[in-house]
Amino acid sequence: MQYAKFVKPAFDDFVLPSKKYTDVIIPRGGDNHVAIDLIVQHIRTKLGQHDLCKIYPNVYVIQSTFQIRGMHTLIRDKEISKHDFVFYSDRLIRLVVEHGLGHLPFTEKQIVTPTGSVYTGVDFCKKLCGVSIIRSGESMENALRACCKGIKIGKILIHRDGDNGKQLIYEKLPKDILERHVLLLDPVLATGNSANQAIELLIQKGVPESHIIFLNLISAPEGIHCVCKRFPSLKIVTSEIDHSLNEEYRVIPGLGEFGDRYFGTDD
Numbered sequence: 001m002q003y004a005k006f007v008k009p010a011f012d013d014f015v016l017p018s019k020k021y022t023d024v025i026i027p028r029g030g031d032n033h034v035a036i037d038l039i040v041q042h043i044r045t046k047l048g049q050h051d052l053c054k055i056y057p058n059v060y061v062i063q064s065t066f067q068i069r070g071m072h073t074l075i076r077d078k079e080i081s082k083h084d085f086v087f088y089s090d091r092l093i094r095l096v097v098e099h100g101l102g103h104l105p106f107t108e109k110q111i112v113t114p115t116g117s118v119y120t121g122v123d124f125c126k127k128l129c130g131v132s133i134i135r136s137g138e139s140m141e142n143a144l145r146a147c148c149k150g151i152k153i154g155k156i157l158i159h160r161d162g163d164n165g166k167q168l169i170y171e172k173l174p175k176d177i178l179e180r181h182v183l184l185l186d187p188v189l190a191t192g193n194s195a196n197q198a199i200e201l202l203i204q205k206g207v208p209e210s211h212i213i214f215l216n217l218i219s220a221p222e223g224i225h226c227v228c229k230r231f232p233s234l235k236i237v238t239s240e241i242d243h244s245l246n247e248e249y250r251v252i253p254g255l256g257e258f259g260d261r262y263f264g265t266d267d
């Protein structure tokens with residue numbers, strides 16, 4: 001029980017006292033064994049993610065809570081209804097989008113409040129756009145629109161072409177994209193081939209690598225290595241890093257075919 005020193009005090013005050021794991025909240029009541037398993041699993045996951053984030057400082061995993069673990073539990077469950085899959089995916093996507101927007105540059109701005117006081121705040125970055133990788137990436141467009149009024153959203157279609165790897169089939173991007181920060185949208189990062197092709201295209205169009213933030217729900221370590229080695233200045237914001245890829249290049253444990261499950265074409 002190497003985690004005993006974390007787990008034991010947790011039941012005294014229902015919150016892990018370690019500063020490093022303050023996001024781990026123990027639910028009141030219920031089965032203590034289940035709670036311990038959850039904490040151990042949570043800490044292991046966080047340690048694995050922590051290592052990757054140390055190797056690649058531009059990889060950000062949104063702060064995990066049991067709400068987020070709960071949403072992942074639901075969308076990864078093969079028995080979940082389509083309606084619930086879409087609902088909880090949308091909730092997670094919104095969190096990732098909000099977190100990703102937090103990495104955009106800002107300028108300082110002062111305003112006057114109704115009390116006549118000066119509040120020193122910030123002004124949002126205005127030159128940005130979204131780019132979704134068809135088709136799964138399109139599931140993230142609504143959350144981006146809900147956060148950024150009137151945002152331009154470009155599209156890229158990358159398709160597997162037999163054994164020749166993935167080929168770029170279609171692209172439609174804002175004409176002035178090179179002047180914008182780009183939020184690249186795709187919920188799943190597996191081998192990283194699709195993301196790399198999309199990023200390569202953006203760079204060809206003149207977008208600086210450091211102006212691209214790739215937003216996704218689930219990343220495989222292999223995909224993170226593949227993208228971050230090639231594009232070290234790009235940021236990745238994800239909600240969980242999974243264990244690995246299997247021999248069919250599917251993310252494990254993963255959630256299956258996101259696009260089919262989200263758009264209802266898996267029947």
Ligand SMILES: O=P(O)(O)OC[C@H]1O[C@H](OP(=O)(O)OP(=O)(O)O)[C@H](O)[C@@H]1O
Pocket residue numbers: 133134135136137186187188189190191192193194195223249257258259260
């Ligand atoms: O990192 P990679 O190995 O390139 O795999 C990731 C890609 O696979 C999934 O899309 P998929 O090809 O299943 O198409 P879909 O979005 O139409 O479902 C996912 O949405 C990514 O685009």
